[in-house]
Amino acid sequence: MSEYILEMKNISKEFTGVKALTDVSFKVEKGEIHCLIGENGAGKSTLMKVLSGVYPHGTYIGDIVFEGGVQQFGRISDSVKAGIAIIYQELALFPDLTVYENIYAGNEVKRGGVIDWNQTIVQAKQMLEKVGLDVNPEVLIKDLGVGKQQLVEIAKALSKNVKLLILDEPTAALNENDSENLLELLRELKKQGITCIMISHKLKEVISIADRATVIRDGRTICTLDGSKGEITENSIIKNMVGREIDDIYPKRPNKKFGDKILELNNWSAYDAQLGRHVVKNVDFHVKQGEIVGIAGLMGSGRTELALSIFGNPKSYKLQGDLFVDGMPAKFHHTSDAIKAGIAYVTEDRKGDGLFLAQDIKSNVVAANLKGISKNGVINDNEEVKIANEYKTSMHVKAPSVEQIVGKLSGGNQQKVSIGKWLFVGPKLLILDEPTRGIDVGAKFEIYTIMNQLISEGMSIIMISSELGEVLGMSDRVYVMAEGAMKGELPIEEATQENIMQLATQ
């Protein structure tokens, strides 16, 4: 009945002895939205790289049949020519170029070898219309939000007459509003006959948009679920992804006991001179000992900025208001002051400003507390390896040894190293900024378990998160931020997805 636009038959791919894909078969029907699901490291990205020619024909085993013909892509441009476009999680746009220059970058509108800029702008406008993006094509990319940048990427793909559009976690960096818009656009494109493969970790999205969904685990196809038969449910996906059923991904914490306020902010504001506006406005906030405080809000609502303004103010905001640590007024001139006061901050962007990717696990683990392994400024290498091994074990970091370069680890393992680094400092208050972004369900569960363990040892946690399920599942108290201000404080019993979203979008 239905015709396949793409069939990947018995694909196997090996990296120097490690099997990344084993006999994977993957079929996509024409005109459907097909979700590709799996834990990090399951092989989704590898499969898409095989498809797009990043790994050229000959480096893998198996056949790719696209539009009825066996394809042998030798390079990425071959797959683009065939009508396949991939949009990666990290957008490939030029921030200092305009929207129209970006849409036609590498695919310039030429007349006799010379670029026709006027024609380019006209065509760019049509593409923007197609994706429903109402911006002037002459605006610079860096002046657009992430959500709009994503749409420009799609416009770029459409300009190349794409037949099969592949999106790698398109909504990972988007807020709920932008995500919903994006999904709406995908449904629209589907009506226009464009087939779409979407890789996603957000199960709700998958359930709402997928016609069919294929689950990959450990480099093998596990199953393909059909939405029209009602097979795509949260339970069925999770079960197939992890190979086990998780009754509750948020582990319960018995006997909650809260102590005194360990951190308090009164009328706290932060002014960003570069942006020329307040990023944090008149915030009142506190954390008690033994508490997990969730901070919800949309992206750009000032949550990260609030954390940074507490954590030694590395962005040099102009600060106003009072900060109390253990009831005493405190002032931090540098991140090192905040660390000394017992505060640790695990950044939301672990690759960008959290880890030393080119260094090994052990160097990363001890980086924030070199004093702990040294005497008179001289480091004890053996002590370092010992400590790193301890954290590798206690944090369940999956790596052959502590000499493994951190850049080679999966997202979840990187996050564990990132947290381990701060635990070695021995903080009283741990600020986790999007602790589970971009990591798979299994690793998420492990991180939640670690959080509970830390609380039981007397630590306190501030958890900044865009995932409402996580905020509701883990927090003892929830703050909601929007536009730099605290819009509300909810005891966990009263917090629901609805009232949080209501406050966040005020």
Next chain:
Amino acid sequence: MNLFNEAKSLVKVNIRDYGMYIALFVIMLTFTIMTDGLFMSSRNISNLLDATGYIAVLAVGMTLVIVIREIDLSVGFAAGFMGAIAAILMTQMGVPVYITIPVILVLGVLAGLLNGALVAKIGIPSFVASLALMLIFRGALLQVTEKTGTINVNDDFFNAIGNGFIPSLGEVAGLHVLSLILGLLCIVFYIYSEITQRANKKKYQFDVMSTGLFIVKLIFISAIIAYITWILAGYNGFSWTVIIMLGVVALYHFLTTKTVLGRHIYAVGSNPEAAHLTGINVKKITYIVFGSMGMLSALSGILFTARMQSASTTAGTLFELDAIAAAYVGGVSSAGGVGKVTGAIIGAIVMASLSSGMNLLGVGVSYQYMIRGGVLAAAVIFDVMTRKKRG
């Protein structure tokens, strides 16, 4: 057979680190064969190392500058200018040498801190900041030497830094005794530190190299030290330049590999934002690295002036590029966070060996530049390739 396999995997894992040692060996062997052994003669090796000294100390500092993703173009003329000031202090103002040297080193640190301030405090790209300082130092060098032209230095103690050798304490079979003793001490110290390190690792129950390979390694490195000592002892023994150079490398090697300061430098180079969020004072590290670069520039100026026994109007020309080339040949990465000071010194010796060997063979200067350029490119290509392989 097992021993061989272990050694093979050791080389495979550390190919990046061993690559330049192998390259140096190949270069030296080639020249030795082509010059019928003249290249490895005591006299030539002694001269080669002395001629490397003032570039090698710059290369050590430059490695750290490049590790923190910066560059310092001012080091050449800073060295020239500091050397001239040293000459003026001693010859025209009658300042004794034991005061002159520390004063010049402190001046060097101040010049480096100025560079650091432009970069860390004001936020000028280091390429531009140090280019500006390079022009300023060049002008300053001309200014102070304009009236007198070349300033001759007659202080024997000072000139010995660039030309003299450590006292001999007698000779045995034509060999320099104190140098032999120093070489022996080096070997003893090396073996002792390797054995204690191994014992320490065992105490922590970590994996160690098999005993067989460990002994092979000890003998191998000891033999190299012994051979170099023997060669140098056959001429005039260790020169003061070589002693200073080894001292600088030993100090910086210790600082970069064993101390908190060293870790912080590499952390800043690896990811400045993450370093800041880890509680490391990035600006302070920038100041320290540029300050150390300034001090080493001053030391380079002292070595060069002492070697020439004079300060000239053009002293220091292109030192910075030689130092940068040596650092890159030595395996530093412009992406930041990677590079060893021991590599820098090997890089400097590789470049000096090329010049020396080609001079012996009578290769024209024009070809010498091209070949050295080719070697620099090859070194970086090798670096990129091995990294890709690991990546």
